[in-house]
Structures are given as structure tokens and as C-alpha cells.
Amino acid sequence: MLKHAVIPFLVGASLLASAPFAQAASNLVFCSEGSPAGFDPGQYTTGTDFDASAETMFNRLTQFERGGTAVIPGLATKWDISSDGLTYTFHLREGVKFHTTPYFKPTREFNADDVLFTFNRMINKDDPFRKAYPTEFPYFTDMGMDTNITKIDKVDDHTVKFTLKDVDAAFIQNMAMSFASIQSAEYAAQLLKEGKAADINQKPIGTGPFVFKSYQKDSNIRYTGNKDYWKPDDVKIDNLIFAINTDASVRVQKLKANECQITLHPRPADVTALKNDPKLQLIEKPGFNLGYIAYNVRHKPFDQLEVRQALDMAVNKQGILNAVYQGAGQLAVNAMPPTQWSYDDTIKDASYNPEKAKELLKAAGVKEGTEITLWAMPVQRPYNPNAKLMAEMLQADWAKIGLKVKIVSYEWGEYIKRTKNGEHDISLIGWTGDNGDPDNWLGTLYSCDAIGGNNYSMWCDPAYDKLIKQAKVVTDRDQRTVLYKQAQQYLKQQVPITPVAHSTVNQPLSAKVEGFKVSPFGRNVFSGVSIDQ
Template identity: 75%
Template sequence: MLKHAVIPFLLGAGLLAHTPGALAASNLVFCSEGSPAGFDPGQYTTGTDFDASAETVFNRLTQFERGGTSVIPGLATKWEVSDDGKVYTFHLREGVKFHTTDYFKPSREFNADDVLFTFDRMRDKNHPFRKAYPTEFPYFTDMGMDQNIAQLEKLDEHTVRFTLNQVDAAFIQNLAMSFASIQSAEYADQLLKQGKAADINQKPIGTGPFVFSKYQKDAQIRFKGNKDYWQPDDVKIDNLIFAITTDASVRMQKLKKNECQVTLFPRPADIEPLKKDPKLQMPSQPGYNLGYIAYNVMDQIKGSNVPNPLAELKVRQALDMAVNKPQIITSVYQGAGQLAVNAMPPTQWSYDTSVKDAPYDPEKAKQLLKEAGIKEGTEITLWAMPVQRPYNPNAKLMAEMLQADWAKVGIKAKIVSYEWGEYIKRAKAGEVGAMLIGWSGDNGDPDNWLGTLFSCDALNGNNFSKWCYKPYDDLIKQAKATTDQAKRTELYEKAQHIIKEQVPMTPIAHSTVYQPMSKQVQGFKISPFALNSFYGVSVTK
């Protein structure tokens, strides 16, 4: 039962219609850290967006087991793969219902048409729905799926077949990722007829465990438990409320007062006090994540009329060796971080332990800058994230420390920040200089790091460095196109050495993930992919 202290907040948000007794044990409040940019998972790449859509409203053909990286059946009950590894036949689950809301009432159950609509919209820029609501699908294109899916066919109402141009060793895992959430073709048709195609991003309809009810930007999102869910034991909460709370200290205070039962991203200084609170539990696990600095390597930064110094390899090498990583780990992560060397975490198979950091050497950095013709006092922008993430608990402090490190070698870093959605949008557009960003793995495959973040396919997506280097790109494409893990490992190891030599980024840290929650919460599992899922979760009195 929530304490009385929560009542004014919830009433103000329009969440309670009657008395304090209305907040029963089947209600859960999650203190999230930011507002989603929208509710159409295919458009986005961040956990904030996925938590509010893919993890609540939607399902996918395949899915990851809760708290793990193994793939299990989702909306597909089984699948077959051809001997050449290019043809995938999926058998769809029968009896699955789409959500009924005040804005949509389905006339049929989930079938093959919904799978075709979901992927055809992402594949085809001339798709009628995409023309009515033009948007991009960064994950889909970052992984080259727009080019690799040669054909998608409906064999019957409950069977679909994907034919690929070339082998994709991670195809089944990719289909379990948030961006591949299955949309309703019938709902899309309704929106087209109404001239409201953009509503697919504001009023979502899925088959998932929770039904979207209400969204108030920067305040709250409300979902109702799906009473018709195809896996009824997963729905143990009547009302799921996201209380959007950007300030970490405020989130922790709300948790302590039982104004929310689950939250995320505690400040390092709060970890020990939270562990000692008898009303709370604090599960943790090593982070499958990476916090890093991305350097925009374009000759000219978008919106600037001067050459970009970061386009010069020697400048990037200089900035990289001027970063005092141990000091950042101590001050920013406060014991909850591990120094990063590579472009992915050491828990990822194919991680190459022979790759080493350049030593911290401000004097050598000065020399490299001089050789590159960079004058002392040259200014660059350093973008700092406005939100906390598992891979970076305090981007503002990290930016200030980098600013001081780089000042010692004659580079003046101007710290810039924007609201999270704007931050990502502008960075993808190429407006960024050096940028603090990071990644939590999505599917357990090396390509999710080396391809999604640094491939030529990802230039308009998560490749914030805008780095397209053919020798590297050829290696990761070869690795993705073979199912031989030993061969893939060999290729990925070579790719990791190239990243280190070309310095499109400076890896900083991998952090331990802590998930503070009330002891009333049962069944919550930390996701290795830094997502927050509430299916299978209950709240006791």
C-alpha cells in the first residue's frame, strides 16, 4: 500500500479518481528518469523510449528471456532456418489480441498482415503509411536490415517468411530487439483513413502486457494491465505509472517515501545509504555497457563554417591520451565503474584483451597537437548528456573533468547540453563536436557494438562519430555474414584494433548497474540491456 504522502502528487497528475484506498497493491509507480520522445519503438534507440513503449505496449516475434540474453518464442511460437542460413520461416501465435482503447477497437486478432506492415514500413520509403508519416528507423538501417531483407512473404494467416540477401548471424536476436515491435496493420489503416498517421507515435496499439492510457510530458505515463494478454501470468499489476523524475536525488526521496516502488540510476553517493534502508532492496549486476567520448570526424561540423580539428587523427590521439581516466572513474563512478579500453565490454564474446590504451601523456598530446598545426586555445564543443545512464551516472561532472584535462594541453572545450531527445536528434544530424554518450548492449552479439555504433550503415543513426572507414567496415560485414563464431571472433578482434588506431572514440568506463526498489516488489529482474520490464512483476502489501 502506498503511503499517504503520495496522494497529492498522484491527484495532481490526475491518477486517482476516488480515495487513497484506490491505490491497491496491484498498482506500481516507477520513477523514470526522462520523457520518451514517442511511443513508436521503431523510430528510437534509447532505453527511455523503449521502457515506455516496447517493454509495456508491444511484443516481438522473438523475445529475450527476462533478465537474460537467451532468445525465446514471442509472437512467433517457432521458426525454421534454411540450410544456407538465408530463409527464416516463422509460425505465428494464434489467439493474440491487440489492445482495445478509447481510440481503437480491433476487429480481428494478430496475424501475418501485422508482421508485413511492421517490416514493410521500415523497409520501403514509398510505403503508403511512411509517406503519410515520414520518419526514419535508425536501428533497422544501422544494422543494414533495410538492405539485407530481400523479401518478406505471407504464406498464410499465421506463417511468414523472411528471405535475406546474405547471412545475418544475429537475425533472430535482432528480431527480439525493441525496434522490431509488432504494430497493428488494422490500426495503421484506420489512422491513414482518418488522416492521423502520426498518432501511431502518440497513441500506441500493441499486443503487450500493458495498455497505454495517458501521457503528460515531463510528468507521467499511465498504463493499464492487459486483461486479455496471451500470457496472463505475466500481468500482475492493474495500473503501471511512470512518474517522470529527472533529478536523481528526488527519485531516491520518492522511493524512500514509497511514492514510487521502483526507480533507476542512483547517484554513486546514494548507493550505500540505499543499501542500508530496511524498506528497500538493491539488486545489482556487472554492467553490459560502455560510456565513451565520440569524436565527430567530419571535415566540417554541421552549422559551423570552420574546419573541424577533430577530423585530424593526431588531434583525436592527443585528446585521447590527455584524458585522465582513473581520476574520472574515481570521481564520477565512485567505485561502481571499471576502466574501459575497448569499444565493447569485456563480458562480450570476441572481446580482445590484447588491445591496450595509449598511456596518459599530456606532454605527448601537446606535441601531437603541434604537429597537427592546432594552435593553443583552439575551441571545440564538448556535449554532455542531460540524463543519467548506467554507463554515465554524472555526465556534467565528467564533462567538467574532461574540460580541465584538455585545457592542460591547450584545447578549450565549451560544454554544451540539450534536452535528451534534442541532444540525440542534433548529434545524429552532425552538429556535435566531442560528445559524451554510451551504450548498453541490446542482443548479446558483438555486431550490436561494433556495427550499430561504428559502421558506415550507422552514419545517420548511432554512429555519432560519423566515422566510415572501409577496412573496418569490411571486417564487421564479413563477421556478420558468417555463423562460425571462431571466424567471427577473429574478424571482430581485428576490427577492435582498427578502432583503437583510428580513435573515433575514447572508451571511459563500464559501470555496475544498481536497481533500487521497495521490498514490496516481487519478480523484477535487471535486464542486461538496461531496460525496465514490469511483466511478471507484482507488488505485495
């Protein structure tokens, strides 16, 4: 992963902490929990990265309605699907302008060339821009889109046709996801000519509601409202500022002091006080998420099923739920949340049984005192409000069955990069659904294609993969459900993960904020949001 350069910050960070600045007309400060690794949505998979890029500065051909799961037109006004389900023709919106910044001034409006550049760069490793700036597109490849899209044709300046190898029942939903954000082909050509292709990740250009201004790592990101946005009623903020702080209690204090007007992931212990503060509002929603433990099956002894079963049955889930989630969650037994269609509610957990776990470890040849590493996230996520505490509780649980657990952590971007590389023994991780389709869980997180991406268990099983691939090419929901339930049962038997909890999402914000909608996909979207100063 490319280390990002710091773009000069235009206004001192101290201004962010001052009430007069936060109260200035048409300014909104968002207390974010972490620094993005970059601003090219195609390269990343986390909500932290997508909030700072895709959801502020970019659009996609199709988009999800704010606060919902329905797909609506975006940069495509409509689309046609062939009778065999293999050809998608998108009719592009006219009059859409790319951002004008000190580093790029577009000479034309959005057209088909931008769509071709965006996707050909992800598909073709010999694409000139890809060769000038070698990078990977993990989400795109995790979903097999790099091999399933066989051809993209420019029919005319405002019509593009995608041809697929196999039917993809979730293709339109997938095109609405953050990684599919449309880039400017003209800007890319400028960067290529200047020998600065990597700047696409540090000096972003999109068509979205906000324009990038500056970034100071671990401090802030500044944007201005896009006065030329094709949906002008959605831009109600002149200046949007991400104030970055990894400490949930500090974020809450800033919210109470009106130093920011929206924050996220409060500690469960703070929720009651937030509810009772007349200057604040707290939106509470069932979480479309899963916090889980991933066992790296490429590291011994986790390649043995008995070892994974032992670790799984030694986890005191109820204790974790009580201490970590503090009433703001429910026990998870399955590889996706119960609100996802095709969820198999017949699946049950193995009973909590440390003694049986000890026997399994002994039978697998794992000696008492064996050392293992457990990686704990450094940030609060919707699916895990306190990974450090969870790790300490797991350390105690697994000590009872004779294992010596070392807890490891890194800065968030580094944590993600290293776990995708498979450097961990066991990692705490999780997921918030991105498009409402079961494949976004069962394929994106646990398939062979997702190794090196979001498959943190490095688990690849042909029998499982066959089921989820069959389900993806069937358009009948009942038939897909049968296959997905079989896949869930198989995955539960093989234990590449231990599901821990689905958390309730508590979204605190100032009572002055209007129009903010909680995304079921865990995104923070500021289009359509205003603030009563």
C-alpha cells in the same frame, strides 16, 4: 523528429506524489529518468524510449527471456531456418489480441498482415503509411536490415517467410530487439483513412502486457494491465505509472517515501544508504555497457588522427572513474565490454600523457586557445551516472593541453536528435548491449551504415566496415571472433572514440516488489512483476 502532442492527462499529477495513491491495490509507480520522444519503437534507439513503449505495450516475433540473453518464442511460437541461412519462416501465435482503447477497437486477432506491415513500413520508403507519415527507422537501418531483407512473404494467416540477401548470424536475436515490435496493420489502416498517421507515435496500439492510457511530458505516463494478454500470468499490476524526474536524488527520495516502488540510475554516493534501508532492496549486476567520448570526425580538427590521439591521451580516466563512478565501475579500454564474447583483451590504452598530447596538437596545426564544444547528456544513464561532472573534468583535462572547451547540453530527446545529425564537436554518450552479439557494438555504433543513427563519431572507414560485414555473414563463432578482434584493433588505432568506463548497474526497488529482473540490456520490464501492498 516529430514533436509529440500532449495527450490529455486523466488524473492530476499531484496524485503521483501522494502516498495513498502509490499504496493503492495493484498500482506500481516507476520513477523514470526522462520523457520518451514518442511511442513507436521502430523510430528510436534509446532505453528511455524503449522502456516506455516496446517493453510495456508491444511484443516481437522473438523475445529475450526476462533478465537474460536467451531468445525465446514471442509472437512466433517457432521458426525454421533454411540450410543456406537465407530464409527464416516464422510460425505465428494464434489467439493474440491487440489492445482495445477509446481510440481503437480491433475487429480481428494478430496475424501475418501485422508482421508484413511492421517490416514493410521500415523497408519501403514508398509504403503508403510511410508516405503519409514520413519518418526514419535508425536502428533497423543502422544494422543494414533494410537492405538485407529482400522479401517478406505471407505464406498464410499464421506463417511469414523472410528472405535475406546475405547470411545474418544474429538475425533471430535482432528480431527480439525493441525496434522490431509488431504494430497493428488494422490500426494503421484506420489512421491512414482518418488522415492521422502520425498518431501511431502518440496513441500506441500493441499486443503487450500493458495498455496505453495517457501521457504528460516531463510528468508521467499511465498504463493499465492488459486483461486480454496472451500470457495472462505475466500481468500482475492493474495500473503502471511512469513518474518522470531527471534528478537522481529526487528519484531516490521518492523511492524512500514509497511514492514510487522502483527507480533507476541512483547516484553512486547514494548506493550505501540504499543497501542499508530495510524497506528497500538493491540488486547489483555487472554492467553490459560502455560510456565513451565520441569525436565527430566531420568537424575540423577532429578529422585528423593526431588530434583524436592527443585528446584521448589527455583524458585522466582514473580521475573520472574515481569522481564520477565512485567505485561502481571499471576502466574501459575497448569499444565494447569485456563480458561480450570476442572481446580482445590484448588491447591497451595509450598512456596518460598531456605533454605528448600538446606536441601532437601543435604538429597538427591546432593553435593554443582553440575553442571546441563538448556535449554532455542531461540524464543519468546506466553507462554514465553524471555526464555533467564528467564533462567538467574533461574541460579541465583538455584545458591543460591548450583547448578552450564549451560544455553544451539539451533535453534528452533533442540531445539525441542533434548528435545523430552531427551538430556536436565531441559528445558524451554510451551504450548498453541489446542482443548479446558483437555486431550490436561494432556494427551498430561504429559502422558506415550507422551514421545518422548511433554512430556519433560520423566515422566511416571501408577497411573497418569490410571486417565487420565479413564477421556478420559467418555463422562459426571462432571465425567471427578472429574478424571482430581485427576490427577492435583497427578501431583502437583510428580513435573515433575514447572508451571511458563500464559501470556497475545498481537497481533499487521497494522490498514489496516481487519478480523484477534486471535486464542485461538495460531495459525495465514490468511483465511478471507484482507488488505486495
